[in-house]
Amino acid sequence: MDVSDIKNVVVNRVSDIRNLPTSDVTDSKSTQSKVNNSKLNKNIINDNKEKELNKNNQSYEENLIYCKLSKRLYEKILINDKYFDKPDFQKWDEDIRLIIEKDGRPIEDVENVIDWCQSDSFWKSKILSGQSLRKNFSKIIIQMNEDKINRSGNQIPLPKSILAQNKESSEPEEEFTPEEIRKINQDVEKYKKILFEKRIKRDTKILRRVQ
Structure with a gap:
């Protein structure tokens, strides 16, 4: 079969298809539509079954x-x-x-x-x-x-800073030597004298104003 023969066969086949009754084409489309609808309905049914199953499981x-x-x-x-x-x-x-x-x-x-x-x-x-x-x-x-x-016991947790202070205060106090104690007492007496003199001066000023 040469090229011209093949061409004639194709042309004749196309012509046969074009000459098919309209009803055949319609029936073919209708059949395909039914198949598609059937698949769609099947998918919907499967989805509903899965949802119902999940709902039942929950x-x-x-x-x-x-x-x-x-x-x-x-x-x-x-x-x-x-x-x-x-x-x-x-x-x-x-x-x-x-x-x-x-x-x-x-x-x-x-x-x-x-x-x-x-x-x-x-x-x-x-x-x-x-x-x-x-x-x-x-x-x-x-x-x-x-x-x-x-x-x-209604205990409220104390802040860490307070706990640290308590820990420090719980440590034993450092002991002073007799010489250090004597010096501290001298300083105390010295400050007492200074405060006393300041108080005298203040009271004197107040008396002068009153007079």
Whole structure:
């Protein structure tokens, strides 16, 4: 096949394509559009599934925290009363969730309050549920902080400069020799005499003015 033959084949092929019915071209475009839409819908579905999965994982982790705190409270109560009835943990979980999410309490504060209230002689008999914990949370944390201050004896850290002065003042004083002591006494007497003379002069001036 020479070049002219190849050219004729190409021309004929182009002509065949141009002579295709319009419906065939439209059907082809419609099919491709359906394929693209199908892929798009599939991607959207996959994204939604992934978001839902992440949301479920986050919800599971949060619920796990509430469960751990409920169990922590129950175990602390059992230390004081080993026959304490097993509670409705689902209700306790909800109360603790409200403490954290609605009341805005940090998880660390909840842990500390649970531990402290069950070691306090007054509150350990009052906090026997998640509901009572939430109801009295503010009172407990205030008293807990006051207790920490009282235990520390209200001690305020002194500045380093004062601590250094105290350290210097705690060192043993240098002892003077008898000769040094005698000289110091002479100087004291000398200054006493000077002060006395100045006072006399001052009083004399005042008397003259009065006269």
